[in-house]
Amino acid sequence: ETQFKTDLRRFLKTQGLADFKIPKRVEIIQEDELPKTRSGKHIRAGLANILDKTYSIAKPIDKEVRVTLPSFHSAAVGVQFVLAIAVMYVHIGNLNTWIVPSTQDSGKYEQLDQANAKTSEWSNTRTWCFHTPLFFFVGGFLLAAGTNAPISDKKGLQNFYKVRILSLYPMYLISVLLCTVIFIAQCNPRNYIPEFDRTRLPLEGENFVCQATPTEMNWTSTLFTSITTYSLLLQSWPIAAPFSWFLSYYTWFSSVYIFCIFVFPWCHKPFFAGRNDRNTLYKLTISWIFANYIFIAAFSFGLTLMNDEATLNWFVLTVYLFPPGWLPCFSIGIGVCFLLNDYHKLDQINTHAFKLGMLTDGISLFLLGGWVFYGIAGSLARPSLIEESEIGNRYWAAYVSRLLCPVGFLWFCGLAIGKGITAKILSQKIIVNWLAPSSYNVFLFHQPVSELYFFATRGIWWAHPKSFYWFSPYPIPVNTWEVPIVMTIVVFFSMVMHFYVNGVLITTVTSCWSCFRGRKDVSHTVMSVANIVKEAIGRVTHIDPSRLGDETDLTEMGISSMTLPVAVSEINMALKAHNSKLKLTARSVRRASSIDDLVSIASNSRHGGKHDLGPILPVQQNRNQ
Structure with a gap:
């Protein structure tokens, strides 16, 4: 399901749909679960509000957090x-x-x-x-x-x-x-x-x-x-x-x-x-x-x-x-x-x-x-x-x-x-x-x-x-x-130096620092890749992982092209601590735009990390573009 949502967003982007028109949230439900009128027609007006009450999802970054983050042009x-x-x-x-x-x-x-x-x-x-x-x-x-x-x-x-x-x-x-x-x-x-x-x-x-x-x-x-x-x-x-x-x-x-x-x-x-x-x-x-x-x-x-x-x-x-x-x-x-x-x-x-x-x-x-x-x-x-x-x-x-x-x-x-x-x-x-x-x-x-x-x-x-x-x-x-x-x-x-060397440098420094602090290398707690990624992102951005949803935009959390290698290093160390062979690289996540993207790329990295999406943009597209 996660992979489908990621592929759907990627498909809409390749078809030229403006970023602000691409849905940030995707719900998969049965057709007979959609609300209808007495005459059997689907209710369109207010559908989002109805689904919000019916289907609970991971809590996204709330208004208090998002308030300082303007949408600015690339x-x-x-x-x-x-x-x-x-x-x-x-x-x-x-x-x-x-x-x-x-x-x-x-x-x-x-x-x-x-x-x-x-x-x-x-x-x-x-x-x-x-x-x-x-x-x-x-x-x-x-x-x-x-x-x-x-x-x-x-x-x-x-x-x-x-x-x-x-x-x-x-x-x-x-x-x-x-x-x-x-x-x-x-x-x-x-x-x-x-x-x-x-x-x-x-x-x-x-x-x-x-x-x-x-x-x-x-x-x-x-x-x-x-x-x-x-x-x-x-x-x-x-x-x-x-x-x-x-x-x-x-x-x-x-x-x-x-x-x-x-x-x-x-x-x-x-x-x-x-x-x-x-x-x-x-x-x-x-x-x-x-x-x-x-x-x-x-x-x-x-x-x-x-x-x-x-x-x-x-x-x-x-x-x-x-x-x-x-x-x-x-x-x-x-x-x-x-x-x-x-x-x-x-x-x-x-x-x-x-x-x-x-x-x-x-x-x-x-x-x-x-x-x-x-x-x-x-x-x-x-x-x-x-x-x-x-x-x-x-x-x-x-x-x-x-x-x-x-x-x-x-x-x-x-x-x-x-x-x-x-x-x-x-x-x-x-x-x-x-x-x-x-x-x-x-x-x-x-x-x-x-x-x-x-x-x-x-x-x-x-x-x-x-x-x-x-x-x-x-x-x-x-x-x-x-x-x-x-x-x-x-x-x-x-x-x-930026796209090929910087990630290696940051990973090396982070690993040395962890060894110096005596950080544990292995965790026996069973966690999904999604939760591992969210916890790592939470440590980098100082945001409670429970407030991060799958569709949470990376730029809304301050993950830019400068700080992305730090996030990648933190995620890789967390995956390694859980005995996972999965690994992200700076090149493979260059256009990841959400936590869902990072999870999808990490999950598929055992196949060679072929999900090369290009450089990440530390911006949100302006709606008036």
Whole structure:
């Protein structure tokens, strides 16, 4: 019966029936059991209510749990890949900034004088960093969409942190390990300079600097403190800069995001408490918007107190990375999630959906226009009060991205609603099903993959420091025609890591942790596969398994493409504990949409796990699609 229900839903999907028209509940009864009128005709009106009273089924997630989970369009997932592309664009490509050596033997790249070389001005497009605040906003939005109740008790907190960290940390460690190996190939005891110089330039024939950190420890001690810093995700905190090298330039985002995850339960709680009061939700969201601008004002005031370039350098570096400074963007995402849900509940979005789609497309043109304007007349885009220097460009980029962040947030809301050309493009299956789930890995691996590509094609390492002390070097100066090639390699590598490696990593970590805790390997309790799956899902989502029905949608419980491997690992361990030879794989459950799907795939896994349904979507289709 379970298999029939699963096959029926799958058949309706293949026939092109919209997701919201596919029945979430299927009852199999005898025809003579259907209610009829006195004349013998079947009763159609109110049939669902009559059957509800006659046939009891497993209790689904109740209204109290579902209330925080809005139905948002798949474009809200697809946009993550756009943000990943924006990150790669900022860090990969020459953009007429460097004079490429005529022979490989010289190996020395010379920087163009931007004051005299107008062709290099296009590199200013890299300071149009609208994507950075959006990363944290989307993170807060999706976390809120996948959290079905306040997280307050100790067990709930432990489970929440376990699932989120398991979904992020193992792959993060792999990327840091790869970056560390590349760093050691560049910087080792043979070429180590034990003195620190904030503006030190590379030696002749090199495009990187191997020197001490400000504390000027020996090479081995510095490597140890650096690895410790990155292992504990502390690289974005001010205390780390004096003791640590920048091994993995761009994973400061992971450090900040982990901080946001740790404080999420306390940011989420007041929004959940006011979920039925729109005024309260607006007040909370606006207060976080004010917090963002207060931080910008404090940053601006601090700049006026800087008397010398060295102090200015350290101030900009530490304030830019400071995790609490990004918390407003993250929390605004939580608030917008609740507000969208409130409007969805009252069906007040449909009335203005077309206008919202037009607005979203208008913002898309604005963002694209701003990017082009920066490339054509970047000097005009920077106010005269901002110092005309590389570090001035850097902190102006930090300014403008946060000043305009509400525009980007409004753009994301339009995508979540799903109207307009932009939403249609970003909801294409290849983006949502394959590219977007790999976006986090694109972010993690674009540094080591691009560095290895540069070394393989040039025979030299690239980590040329900026003219000031910063966490990242100049972008990899590959030719313009090579940029899409490098990006494609990064994307394919990231997809392999997500769809084939991540599940193995999480299973290994989970198994090691269970052995460390002395978890029992075998259970003598006889349970059905369905109950085993429900109990495992309940542990991952912190929902009572008795409240989960066969037709319960995975997205309603916060099981997304990031947390699905954690759920698969938990289910496999539970099956193993019951002496079952059944086993799920990340590939076999890629488009499972309900608990029933997981049960069906697990039950048939002894036949080779051929139920390959494609990638899971952490979204619900919008009814206005």
